[in-house]
Amino acid sequence: MSTPTKVEFAVKMTCQSCVAAVKNSLRDIDGVQGVDVDLQNERVVVTSTLPTAKVQSLLESSGRSVLVRGQGPVATAASVGAQHLGAAVAIMLGRSGVTGLARFTQVEDDKCILEGTVDGLSPGKHGIHIHEYGDISQGCESVGDHFNPYQRPHGPPEAEDRHVGDLGNVEADASGRAIFRLEEKVVKVWDVIGRTIVVDGVEDDYSPAYKSTVRVACGIIARSAGLFENDKKVCACTGRTMWQEKEDLSAPAPQSAPMTSSL
Known part of the structure; x- marks a missing residue:
């Protein structure tokens, strides 16, 4: 369940x-x-x-x-008050307009909910992994290998013996959008903050020889607010309200200055 x-x-x-x-x-x-x-x-x-x-x-x-x-x-009888164990977020950018957002919520010591969206993918399955470094100075090519602190073999997310960073696949629909929600027993928010989440251009077949060689989007995992930890209504830098900031982000970029990414 x-x-x-x-x-x-x-x-x-x-x-x-x-x-x-x-x-x-x-x-x-x-x-x-x-x-x-x-x-x-x-x-x-x-x-x-x-x-x-x-x-x-x-x-x-x-x-x-x-x-x-x-x-x-969510508070339960065993965890009155639902102590905040940590949350994180990653904004993913990549090749050919691929973008995405992933959210991590640590709900128990041994359970992390990872969910999000990726847009601009080719229809079908795409491998998704946590990589060891938070270095995107050379785009998705400088983030290192899969996060594997216990030196285990590559495998599917349900396997006991696999990389911590092995999250399996997300599946994009005909429009190129993948919406996913995963329950992870080995990922801990406090271990992955500062690392990078990567979406591959191909399906992860879970074979020992699989490598993330075609990386279409990635983003550094950063700490995010828990429940009732973010009460900002006005940006201290610009003086604009959160709704004005949302409108700014939703507005199309000027044709004379197209937005680009080095990832």
Whole structure:
């Protein structure tokens, strides 16, 4: 059975009808186990087994702007208060417009939820791995080999004896988008912060000879906020609100200065 997590969203709301629209967007959705809406603080906390991208898309279907603010475990009888064990995020950039985002949430000492999206892939399966170095000075080619602190053989994610960085495959649909959610027993957030997550251009066949030689996107894994740890509403650098910053990021780049990446 999938392990639920809590994700905190900032949702642009001004009235009770906004609250009703937000709740209706998640009503009767398989995988959504709870929704807590705080109008005053423009906060929605969702308990779910769905990838965050899917929950965000559902919230946006209400017609509101939505940002992810933090993530964490769900309180249980065995873990009253759901102590925050760590969270991380990686923004992936790469060849031919491949982009992605991965989120890590440590929900138990021996369980990490890894989920995210990758866009711009060729349809089909693509290997995904954590690599040993957080060095992208030469793009995805300078991140080293798979993270393998115990010197084990390469293998599938369900194997007991495999690289810590062996996460298996994500599968892109006909549009080139892969949405994934994995439950990892050997990945620890505190061990992978500062390393790099890489998406390959080919399927990982789990053979001992497999190497990540065709790397289409990568991103350094950085610490991110847990639940209620990010209360920023105005950027200290620019003075712009989080909603203005979101509009800036969503705006297309000027034709005279196209955005490029060295990855």
